[in-house]
Amino acid sequence: MLRPFASSRALFRSAGTIRNDYVLPSANPGLRHSFSTSVTLQKKQLPPRPKHPPESEIEESFLKGSGPGGQKINKTNSAVQIKHLPTGIVVKSQATRSRTQNRKIARDLLALKLDELANGPQSRAAVVSEVKKKRAASRAKKSRRKYRKLAESQDDEGSIAEEAEGGEDVEGGEWEEISADSVEEVKAETEEPQFLDRAKVQSTESSITKNK
Amino acid sequence: MxxxxxxxxxxxxxxxxxxxxxxxxxxxxxxxxxxxxxxxxxxxxxxxxxxxxxxxxxxxxxxxxxxVPLQYVLGTQPFGDLEIKCRPGVLIPRPETEAYTLYLASILSHSQPPTHSLSILDLCTGTGCIPLLLLHSLLTNPSTRDIPIHIHGVDISPHAVALARENQAHNTAVLHHLPPPSSSGVRYTLDFTQQDIFSPAFVPNFLLQDLRPKGPALDLLVSNPPYISPRDFATATARAVRNYEPRLALVPGHQRHHLSSDGSSPENEEDEEFGQRYGCRPEDIFYTRLREVAAALRPRRVLVEVGGWEQAQRVVGLFLGGGGSGSGDDAGGNYEVEIWRDEPAAGDRGEKVEIAGREVAVRGVGKGRAVYLCNDDV
Known part of the structure; x- marks a missing residue:
């Protein structure tokens, strides 16, 4: 696991030296650790949050049950529904117990929708969803790469482990049956870069738990 | 159901x-x-x-x-930008109250001469939600941010007063929605006192001597008093309200003991008769007292919450001098009178009604929720 912070630092450093292209040596020390693409993406300015439309264009209604209201009842429904009169867009918020908060949230949502209507792909909502999509894709790609690498190294490890254990009863080099201890031994023998190693230990643990 | x-x-x-x-x-x-x-x-x-x-x-x-009401289960209720603590024994703040309090604060901010100070009295304050939200709104509005504000909340229940003080501390020290009264550039006072507003000593001793010996005129008298008749309490209230919220805050009636000085035993009399003693229906008893307080203090503005359209009309009539026990005063004389509905800020349609020979403007949409009197000449 990557839990101890100090060791994950070391991991990042080694990663940095491998991807030399991303590190600007001594020119800007602040950028030294910016090795992931998502960080640079975020640095690019998102379009600002769109402003609320003027109150004169909004028709607001509070959803309430029938009945006398006031002290006689005690409703917890604080839903707010607003309609933008020029476009007819209707937005509802019942996210919080606070009516004041729901009014703000509904106006935020309406502003985003109007921005999307006016600016299309350049609108904040579109850009944000684009960034999120890219991030998800990059995450998926990273994890694919990681597991492919693991699968490859598993085959290697399997054979090495077999040798290390003196050909003990390890059926077809089945990774799952090797204890974490044996992996540590393997690590000592094969001098691999540290970060790969850690990934392996992690995968062992997860696969062991999977086995259970 | x-x-x-x-x-x-x-x-x-x-x-x-x-x-x-x-x-x-x-x-x-x-x-x-x-x-x-x-x-x-x-x-x-x-x-x-x-x-x-x-x-x-x-x-x-x-x-x-x-x-059990959700607010008692979770212990809080959002009220404007504030968080009000709620406990059994003290009425839970209602969204209608939130709506007219915010509207009232916007009126105070817009019509305030910049050098003036503001003094506000809230009777039957309960959790202290109205004074706290008024204070918060006035302090966040640029036109009233720098003037001295003095607010006083009064309630008969010691539980309510303790909770109101707790809410003040909660929103000041814990949530930082309100600045501490001693911080630089801020001049406000907010106090809560336990008083029975029906006690004969309340007006001469507490209001006129303790609270404002020679202070400036009161800018606002606000109150959300008990306004449900015993019959409505039994039939027209929600079960959660009837079973878990304090009857003291909903139904007028505790002040019976002030009437027993004449030898009769009003504890046992019928509710209708009990109201008769005040010259009004049992659910309107607090408004007769509020009218007396208004006559004594002559505030620039008065706002009282009411339980519906019928009651709003009766209260307007009462304040305009059309009813009540002591009609010798002229509490309603020079006031502009308005009835506010549940959402007073929503679309003004220029609605008007005539009550006791006077034209009364009606604001907003929903049920009749509050009666507002304003006299800018005071």
Whole structure:
């Protein structure tokens, strides 16, 4: 696991030296650790949050049950529904117990929708969803790469482990049956870069738990 | 209360959670059950405890399912930008109160000469929600931010006064929604006192001597008094209100002992007769007293919450001198009178009614919720 912070630092450093292209040596020390693409993406300015439309264009209604209201009842429904009169867009918020908060949230949502209507792909909502999509894709790609690498190294490890254990009863080099201890031994023998190693230990643990 | 179909329970169980099905009898519909369950879970996640979260959610859902108001279950109710603590024994702040309080604050901000100070008196303050939200709104508005503000809240219940003070501390020191009164550039006072407004000594001793010996005129008298008749309390209130909220804050009646000086025993008399002693219906008793207070203090503005359109009309008539016990004063003389509906800020349609020979403007949409009197000449 990557839990101890100090060791994950070391991991990042080694990663940095491998991807030399991303590190600007001594020119800007602040950028030294910016090795992931998502960080640079975020640095690019998102379009600002769109402003609320003027109150004169909004028709607001509070959803309430029938009945006398006031002290006689005690409703917890604080839903707010607003309609933008020029476009007819209707937005509802019942996210919080606070009516004041729901009014703000509904106006935020309406502003985003109007921005999307006016600016299309350049609108904040579109850009944000684009960034999120890219991030998800990059995450998926990273994890694919990681597991492919693991699968490859598993085959290697399997054979090495077999040798290390003196050909003990390890059926077809089945990774799952090797204890974490044996992996540590393997690590000592094969001098691999540290970060790969850690990934392996992690995968062992997860696969062991999977086995259970 | 109509019976909920079993299919609704199945849907709640399948689509949301068995806990939502448990909440259904109290919440009455799927959407509220889902919302309340989510709020209970959020509350449990946001607060720390030695008890496991799952167990705490379980316990709170069980409590809510027994009909306890959600605000008592979670201990708070949002009110404007503030968070008001709620406890059994003190009335829970209502959204209608929030709406007219914010509207009232905007009126005060817009019509205030910049060098003036503002003094406000809130009777039957309960959790202290009205003074706290007024103060917050006035302090966040640029036109009233720099003038001295003095607010006083009064309630008969010691529980309410203690909770109101707690709410002041909670929103000042814990949540930082309000600046501390001693901080630089801020000049305000906010105090809560336990007083029985029906006691004969209340006006001469407390209001005129203790509270404002020679101070400037009162800018605002505001009150959300008990306004439900005993009959309505038994038939027209929601079960959660009737079973869990304090009757003292809802139904006039505790002040009977002030009448017993003449030898009769008003404790046993019928409610209708009891109201007769004040020359009004039993649910309007507090307004007769509020009118006396207004006549003594002559505030620039008065705002009182009412329980509906009929009561709003009666209270307007009362303040304009058309009824009440002591009609020798001229409490309603020079006041402009308005009736505010549930949402006073929503679309002004120029609605007007005539009451006691006077034209009364009606603001907003919804049920009749408050009576507002304003006299800018004072």
């Amino acid at each position: 109509p019976r909920l179909p079993p299919s609704l329970f199945w849907r709640a169980r399948r689509e949301i959670s068995p806990l939502a099905a448990q909440l259904l009898p109290a919440c009455r519909d799927l959407e509220s059950a889902a919302n309340e369950l989510r709020w209970i879970r959020e509350h449990v996640q946001d607060t720390k405890s030695a008890i496991p979260n799952t167990l705490r959610v379980w316990k709170l859902v069980d409590k809510r399912a027994r009909g």
